[in-house]
Amino acid sequence: MTKMLASVNGVDEAEIALTGGADIIDLKDPKAGALGAVTIEIVRQTVATVAGRRPVSAVCGDLPMVPETIRAKAEEIADAGVDYVKIGFFPSGDAAACAEALAPLAKRTKLIAVLFADLKLDLDLLPVLAKNGFHGAMIDTADKAGGRLLDHMPPERIPGFVNRCREAGLINGLAGSLETPDIPRLLPSGPDFLGFRGALCDQSQRTASIDIEAVRQIRELIPEERPAGNASSVDYRLLAARGYSxxxxxxxxxxxxxxxxxxxxxxxxxxxxxxxxxxxxxxxxxxxxxxxxxxxxxxxxxxxxxxxxxxxxxxxxxxxxxxxxxxxxxxxxxxxxxxxxxxxxxxxxxxxxxxxxxxxxxxxxxxxxxxxxxxxxxxxxxxxxxxxxxxxxxxx
CATH class of the missing domain: 3.30.1130.10 (GTP cyclohydrolase I, C-terminal domain/NADPH-dependent 7-cyano-7-deazaguanine reductase, N-terminal domain)
Incomplete structure (x- = not known):
């Protein structure tokens, strides 16, 4: 089933996302860029507040593709107790070297590589990530003013990314200024998670605070798993992956x-x-x-x-x-x-x-x-x- 990832800036927004039913609490500073990182202290506080109720992820920031720089930041975030560390892979001849530098960390922490649909998207990097122990990969957009994911990657190309991730043994996710009408268009491809920030905020402004009603609306558009032991693992009301209501x-x-x-x-x-x-x-x-x-x-x-x-x-x-x-x-x-x-x-x-x-x-x-x-x-x-x-x- 596809999970809902909600990007939050700290403890208060994490509580709102939890109340609204988000599956993954993702820490980022939306005022600091597409992958703006919050402070390590905020990471620790949020991990402690969530207290295992949901998995917590955190981004490393918009870092240059320098292997040692990325490795050091990823290790710092991993040591703060998150379940997933998200690392941006911008177009670079050093992308493979950065993945190799993170291989030791990948043995003890789940690493998610973030690729960008509005930059030079290189899906040939996926087997390199898998070889170096990455847990997954997702596609996002780097320029939040430059259009949504589907403006840069049409729906017919989404299954190709999802399938290549699965072939490489990677979980996969989609993000990039996603809005509510995008959800029924993306669910048929079966991504492991969909990520949201702007659509959760007041008036869809990604730097504003997230709104509980917006979180709930997104939650209702994404199928939820039922607890183990129920007659069906999926709520039948939510089976309409193509045009759900x-x-x-x-x-x-x-x-x-x-x-x-x-x-x-x-x-x-x-x-x-x-x-x-x-x-x-x-x-x-x-x-x-x-x-x-x-x-x-x-x-x-x-x-x-x-x-x-x-x-x-x-x-x-x-x-x-x-x-x-x-x-x-x-x-x-x-x-x-x-x-x-x-x-x-x-x-x-x-x-x-x-x-x-x-x-x-x-x-x-x-x-x-x-x-x-x-x-x-x-x-x-x-x-x-x-x-x-x-x-x-x-x-x-």
Missing amino acids: PGAADPTLGTDKIFVRDFVVPVQIGAYSFEHGHTQKVCFNVTADVLRVTNAPEDMRHVFSYDIIMDGIRTIVARGHVQLSEALAEQVAALVLEDPRVMRVVVRVEKLELGPGGVGVEIERKRAKEQTSSLHPPAPSHGGGLHGRDKKGASS
């Missing part, structure tokens, strides 16, 4: 139609030999019937976002060549129906470059009855996936 949907409120219309993407598609080796424009039209949670939606907790559909299409397309339009439509339909509130989806896939008009396929898929009945009251899904019928077919 809290609480069991109420069928008496009816459905809304969420749609993506005339979404044109270059796709490697086609069964003919002349269609291989290049992309062609494909137009997607998707309409989803979504059960309402409330008749008075106020924020991302109450909606199914159309961003989920567009991100999903981009991610599917990024996997490589697809032989058939029908196969592409089925993949999109299955992705949308992963949200337990989606009752029905219509997907139209239209190839635009094979003649004077468009050709393609339109399919309709519905949620299985046993899945629909489990939505209210909450209960674990019984499987059964999808069923439906093609409304219109065309040559692929």
Whole structure:
């Protein structure tokens, strides 16, 4: 399950984050840069206050990539009693040497390398980190005024980072001026944690104090694990990783139609030999019937976002060549129906470059009855996936 990391500046904010349900308490000074470090005394005080209720991490600061400088600071923070030490890896020819210098410390403390999406992101560093005993890696942004994570790293590239971390045996995390609409877009990739600062603060100002209601809103958008021994390890209300909204949907409120219309993407598609080796424009039209949670939606907790559909299409397309339009439509339909509130989806896939008009396929898929009945009251899904019928077919 994905955990929620809350960045705090000391004891008082740590208590707020704990009350709001954060999984990891992360110490940093937001006024001192992307990875501004708090004093060692604040680290010790916060570790003592948290007292094992949650893991505590702390950043080393925006340090130059000098092996001995980074090693000394990381050791100082580790000795203050934190569970994780976060070290920024800025683009440098000395990055591997810095990782090697930290190898002895990695044997007794969990080290997390922080890479930056808005700088020269080098994912080839991941196996080097693993070789030197690092516990994990995360992607952040260095310039907080220069855009969010998804402005620099589109959603279809996120699974690549997550998978490469897993292949290297590293836990992985995502941060970078994340906002509430980003959460349902990032959860499908299955990161180990999502990190927040600005979204937790009053008016989303990262240098302001964190706000308990903002913390709770983020918490409600991220699935939580149930205590061991429960019938299900995951709260069914929170299973909708693609467009999550809290609480069991109420069928008496009816459905809304969420749609993506005339979404044109270059796709490697086609069964003919002349269609291989290049992309062609494909137009997607998707309409989803979504059960309402409330008749008075106020924020991302109450909606199914159309961003989920567009991100999903981009991610599917990024996997490589697809032989058939029908196969592409089925993949999109299955992705949308992963949200337990989606009752029905219509997907139209239209190839635009094979003649004077468009050709393609339109399919309709519905949620299985046993899945629909489990939505209210909450209960674990019984499987059964999808069923439906093609409304219109065309040559692929």
